[in-house]
Amino acid sequence: MPAATPTSDPPESVPRSRGRPRKTAHERDDGNRRQELLRVAARLFRSQGFDATSTRDIAAAAGMRSGSPFYHFESKEALLTAVMQEGMERALRRQADAMAQAGLDAQRRHQTLTARECLRVLVRNHFDVLVGPESDFIPVMLYEWRSLSPSERSAVKALKDRYETVWVPVLDALHASGELSGDARLARLLIFGALNWTAQWYQPNERASLDALTDAALQLFLKDKP
Amino acid sequence: MPAATPTSDPPESVPRSRGRPRKTAHERDDGNRRQELLRVAARLFRSQGFDATSTRDIAAAAGMRSGSPFYHFESKEALLTAVMQEGMERALRRQADAMAQAGLDAQRRHQTLTARECLRVLVRNHFDVLVGPESDFIPVMLYEWRSLSPSERSAVKALKDRYETVWVPVLDALHASGELSGDARLARLLIFGALNWTAQWYQPNERASLDALTDAALQLFLKDKP
DNA sequence: CCTACCGATCGGTAGG
DNA sequence: CCTACCGATCGGTAGG
Numbered sequence A, B: 001m002p003a004a005t006p007t008s009d010p011p012e013s014v015p016r017s018r019g020r021p022r023k024t025a026h027e028r029d030d031g032n033r034r035q036e037l038l039r040v041a042a043r044l045f046r047s048q049g050f051d052a053t054s055t056r057d058i059a060a061a062a063g064m065r066s067g068s069p070f071y072h073f074e075s076k077e078a079l080l081t082a083v084m085q086e087g088m089e090r091a092l093r094r095q096a097d098a099m100a101q102a103g104l105d106a107q108r109r110h111q112t113l114t115a116r117e118c119l120r121v122l123v124r125n126h127f128d129v130l131v132g133p134e135s136d137f138i139p140v141m142l143y144e145w146r147s148l149s150p151s152e153r154s155a156v157k158a159l160k161d162r163y164e165t166v167w168v169p170v171l172d173a174l175h176a177s178g179e180l181s182g183d184a185r186l187a188r189l190l191i192f193g194a195l196n197w198t199a200q201w202y203q204p205n206e207r208a209s210l211d212a213l214t215d216a217a218l219q220l221f222l223k224d225k226p
Numbered sequence C, D: 001c002c003t004a005c006c007g008a009t010c011g012g013t014a015g016g
Helices: A031-048 A055-061 A076-108 A115-131 A137-143 A150-165 A167-176 A184-201 A210-221 B031-048 B055-061 B076-108 B115-131 B137-143 B150-165 B167-176 B184-201 B210-221
Strands: none
Touching: A031 A055, A031 A076, A031 A137, A055 A076, A076 A115, A076 A137, A076 A150, A115 A137, A115 A167, A115 A184, A115 A210, A137 A184, A150 A167, A167 A184, A184 A210, A184 B184, A184 B210, A210 B184, A210 B210, B031 B055, B031 B076, B031 B137, B055 B076, B076 B115, B076 B137, B076 B150, B115 B137, B115 B167, B115 B184, B115 B210, B137 B184, B150 B167, B167 B184, B184 B210
16 A cells, blocks of 8 residues: 555646656657767766756757757756666666676586675676776766755665675675775775776776776785685 | 076066956965965865856855956966865975974984885875865865866876875885785775775764774785785 | 956746 | 747956
């Protein structure tokens, strides 16, 4: 039974929002126009910043006229929020897939994943999400927080927390085995910082591959097992 | 003898810039108005971002009318550049002072600083510069790169490079002694990432002190001396 | 440093 | 999704 809401729906379904009604992602087959807007917005927000990108820039990059993005999104801010949510949902899916795949590989070798191997999978996937192909969404989320309203902010933060929660037991296990030293919470924050900062300097044509970067990170953070 | 400049000063000192002549930092005793503008601009740029801060916001915060900041700075961009340069110059001074002081302390104990102790001094000072009192300037530099023109960018980058250069021999020594593992360049980039990211989450009322944070960082990055 | 102002741009909307 | 448009805001300037 759904929770009782103080105001129930109006009798004949009067649209409540301002202006024209807007489609949701799954309404009609041309949701690809919406996807296209998300893609170009993510790219522009990343390269120029949210405030420095006009909705006209976005429309032009998607081959539309200046007013048309507002047919798909209520506001520029809603578009930003959608970019962040889309990015986090993809990241969550990829993280789950990577962990599941690594688990299966281990099983086929009749082994269990060590905490160190788990961390390697998480770090490698994080780099993919952050600086790999189609990686504009997550940097936008990391660097454009300020432009969200409090409620949008907490919606995105919930997804981000889910993403980071996966790391906690892994880091705890490494802490317990002595492979990770120091305060556990501070270590986690510092590690995420080291990883997230790569979005600032890593270029696709960087001499170091993402595998090499993963190696460097694990070597930096982890001690030999005592 | 000063270097010969292709165009020497005009005979009777005609101002070359547009509009009213602007004072430099040392011209007259009310350079404190300029300093005040830098201070409030740094604070607003940090909390709202460069693009989301209007020159009217800055003027109001400094107790001026909307047009007055342009008496002190040629443009909003020039003000941003000045914030970053001022911040880097202070950081460089504080870094040099901290290292010198630590060297003197060691000398008084008839010892030399170990590489590990040097790193501790650098990290601790970096946290001070980044999230300590009057720490708005450096986060602005770290997060508002995009709004600079190429030439302004390289001017700031030169200062940033000078700051980071001090760390290189220290990290190299730790690498040589086996206290720091993995590719040296990548380790340095990851370490700066971990430190710089604290500007995103550290609050002055944070439970961890900057000393505790320094401990956590050194424990995370460094191995025991083999 | 203030007053008064300009031209440009921006997010967003009505109506089709 | 386009056309045509509005009100607000912004960086910056002339003149004192």
